[in-house]
Structure formats: C-alpha cells, structure tokens
Amino acid sequence: MTPVSPPSRPAIAGRAAPLAWATTYTVDARGPRAVWHVVAADGSEVQVPFRYIPAGSADIGSDLDETGRESDEQRFRLHLSRGRWMAESETTQLVWAAVIGTWPATDRDPQRPVEHVSWNDVQEFLTRARALAANVPLRLPSEAEWEYACRAGGADPAFASGDPATLDRQAWYRSTSGDRSQQVGRRAANALGLYDLLGNVWEWCEDRYGTYPLGEATDPLGTERDTRVARGGGWGDRAPLVRAANRVALDPTVRSASLGFRLVIDAEETVAP
Numbered sequence: 001m002t003p004v005s006p007p008s009r010p011a012i013a014g015r016a017a018p019l020a021w022a023t024t025y026t027v028d029a030r031g032p033r034a035v036w037h038v039v040a041a042d043g044s045e046v047q048v049p050f051r052y053i054p055a056g057s058a059d060i061g062s063d064l065d066e067t068g069r070e071s072d073e074q075r076f077r078l079h080l081s082r083g084r085w086m087a088e089s090e091t092t093q094l095v096w097a098a099v100i101g102t103w104p105a106t107d108r109d110p111q112r113p114v115e116h117v118s119w120n121d122v123q124e125f126l127t128r129a130r131a132l133a134a135n136v137p138l139r140l141p142s143e144a145e146w147e148y149a150c151r152a153g154g155a156d157p158a159f160a161s162g163d164p165a166t167l168d169r170q171a172w173y174r175s176t177s178g179d180r181s182q183q184v185g186r187r188a189a190n191a192l193g194l195y196d197l198l199g200n201v202w203e204w205c206e207d208r209y210g211t212y213p214l215g216e217a218t219d220p221l222g223t224e225r226d227t228r229v230a231r232g233g234g235w236g237d238r239a240p241l242v243r244a245a246n247r248v249a250l251d252p253t254v255r256s257a258s259l260g261f262r263l264v265i266d267a268e269e270t271v272a273p
Helices: 093-100 119-132 143-150 164-170
Strands: 022-028 031-039 045-053 056-060 076-080 084-087 202-208 216-218 228-231 247-250 264-266
Touching: 031 093, 031 119, 045 093, 045 143, 056 143, 076 143, 084 143, 093 119, 143 202, 143 228
Parallel strands: 076 216
Antiparallel strands: 022 031, 031 045, 045 084, 056 076, 084 264, 202 228, 228 247
C-alpha cells in the first residue's frame, strides 16, 4: 500500500463549522471531524459525527496469499479525485428512527447499528434524510471509497487483513460479538477515526456488483449487474470474511440481522487535502 498524506489541519477548530451541514467542527490527531445534527419531523434530535476522507491513491483488492482471498479481489490502483466525509460509525437504530420513524432491528438498542434494512430501504432513508437536512448530499459510499477508507488510504494495514491477532480489538465478529451486533464505536478506530468498518454489520455500498477494472481507475462505480455490494463482514462471520478486500453481492431487496449501512457526504466545501 502507498500511504497518502493526511489532510492539512484547518485553522478553525471547536468553533462554528466551515461546512453548511455541520453544527460543530474540530480537528484531532486523526484529522477533521464534523457533526451533522438531525432534527426529525417529530422534533427529536440526534447527532451523527463524520470524518474527513482525503483524496488520494491506494491499492485496492488482496494479495494472492491473503487468507480467505476470493477471485473477485484482484488488485488495482485506485485514485479518488476529491475528498468526502464518511460517518464515524455505522448508522444507528436511533438515527434510523429519527428519520424513518421505525425500529426494524432484531433487538432494539438506540446505539446499536440499524439492520434488517435493504438497499432499497436505505434509498428511502436517504431521500427523507436529505429533505430533513436541506438537501445535504447524503449517500452511500462506493465500494472503492469504502475500501479506501477502511485501509485509511493505505496508512493502516493492520485494519485490512482480517488477522485474528489484530481483529479482536478492531471488530465485532464471530469470536468477539456474543452472537449479536454491539453498540457502535466500542472497538478501536482506524487511522482516520472510523469505527466498525470491519465486523458488527455488513455495510451496503452504492455500487452494482461487477468485475474490478484492470490496472488503475479514478472514482470507479460498479454498473454491471443488478445485485448491489456489501462490505466489511458481520458479527456472525469468521475472520477470513472480515477483511477490507472481501466483497459480497446481494439483491437490493435483501434484509438481514447482520446488514446495515454507513453514510457519506460529498465534500463540496472541501477541507484542503
């Protein structure tokens, strides 16, 4: 992996956010952090913290000798042309309830990730959330963006391999989860300050499942098939499935107790990388 330079540190920290959608903005050792404040139709309020993911390049996919490697994980060089903001944690049941008004998860817990939501359900969530937030450009990550963030642009290889020696502190998976999802943000964050990218629940991505590009690609988005991509592994999976490179193709109507999502906001007002 070729690490990318971290984003430069803006002069403003802990004051009014230099972002139209954020209520607070700070900078710490892992970079810029901004909080989106959701006011639901019923007046309830929740906060969703985001981390800045800088533009840059990194190797995507897995080495031939990586444990659990599948044939659809062939290496290519990814270039992301601009930064984006990614939710610090998976979308919680509380955030889902604030926007949609329901609690679809198997076990109700406001701070555990929402699950039993299909890709199609998430599109409805995004539509309603944008309406509540003055059309903030909320969306799902592409799978390339997701893997880049999981690997922290190549700067955090320990979060990539699914090695049980390091996975136990990073992820809720079969060996650590107690056979259920857990509250978000309770395992170690990666170098960009993101939690639970590996384990807890699989995360829907925007893409249709397809074959990776050869050599290199800039801002790729899968368009080949009708199935959608999920990433990261879940609370019931063994370590070989809980890897940055692992991909799964699912029908967009599928709901599961180990399937949720994470939000992304395009960085229109960019913090200079």
